[in-house]
Amino acid sequence: MDLQALWLSLRLAATTTLVLLAIGIPLAYWLASARTRLRPIVEAITTLPILLPPTVLGFYLLVLLGPHTAVGRLTARVLGHPLAFSFSGLVVGSVLYSLPFAVQPLAAGFRSVDTALLEQARLLGAGRLRTLISVLLPLSTHSVIAAAALCFTHTVGEFGVVLMIGGDIPGATRTLSIAIYDQVQEFSYAAANRTSLLLIGVAALALVLLYARRSSSGAANA
């Protein structure tokens, strides 16, 4: 079993999930409450990664983060190394790829909160940040947990973006799904089977924890 790949996948998934929650919560709040013509455009852009083949997204990210673009040169200068073929590059790619899996459930959760509660918060002097922290987030914990679980499992299982932007560097960019690909290429089907089962286990465990949390909250609210 490739423990190094397992550790890398878990580290990538955890980092990506944290970054996505930090970006996704304010973005989803804006999408759920904005009344501008920009909203459908931003919503479409955040949903686009669902429709794009992962290799396409990975290819353009590879080009964008490479040495031939200003973005690539700037990030290389700031970080001291190019983003492509690095763990940081994988995080950037994973964040973009899984963005809809964070934003969609969060925005749906925020939209489902009774507007009368938000109006009372406004009347009682709460600004947008306090309304988010004190009203929306506590009433959308299911959505936050669902978003986190989806981002985590989606990142653990991603392949196309990781391969395009990170390649296959053991310890740096070789995740579980890349390890499976390598094992199949080497006709090590038994090893590929073990790694695949591990991947399924990680995803299943995340979902079981999610549904257990939902059940316990449901029982508490009953």
Next chain:
Amino acid sequence: MPELQPDITIHHRQGRFTLDTEFSVTHAWTVIFGPSGAGKTTLLRILAGLVDPTSGRIQLGGHTLLDRVQHISLPAGRRSIGFVTQQPALFPHLTARGNVAFGIRHLDPASREARVTEMLRLFGAESLADQSAPHLSGGERKRVALARALAPAPNLLLLDEPLAGLDDASAHDILSRLLSLQVRVLYVSHDLAEIWRLPAEVVLLDSGRITAIGPLQQVLAPHREHLLRQLK
């Protein structure tokens, strides 16, 4: 009691409905009375800052809350207005205490706790302080919602049919507690029996327009039979 400048002028169009009102609030209690669809709730929502009117001017306690000509529109939280609706929208993840404390976060913890206790006691709800909102009965929720709205000591309290759905004893108890307070109240109702004995001025609203203003019993007496038939 804070002085409310007698100046509320609102013109608001919403689809095919037009609200056109101009009146002064000179009494402690003013009842906005009229049939369903008269524009009573819309008027309160505009006063509270939850709806932007097409045009208008609202002054409260010498402060301009809204003046479309001068592009002034204070946000809801800075108008010093409490608003309690028919469905008390208590925050379900908080206790009664947490709900009442929500609007007085600027106070230090000791003052805040004292104010919360005082407000809950005012409405006979001090024993409910640690109950979570979803576990309260309908009447208890209304008491907590009133305590929450009054905790920041607003200059004006807007009540939109706050006693609807309550049994007579609870409604009478809550109303008598409200009447003992030193706060200016705009009270919306379409229940003539509920408001008949209130020491209030009435603004009679019909299809978005004011048809009469004056002492409640004096204004409504000639219309009483007609209104009773209309409201049945």
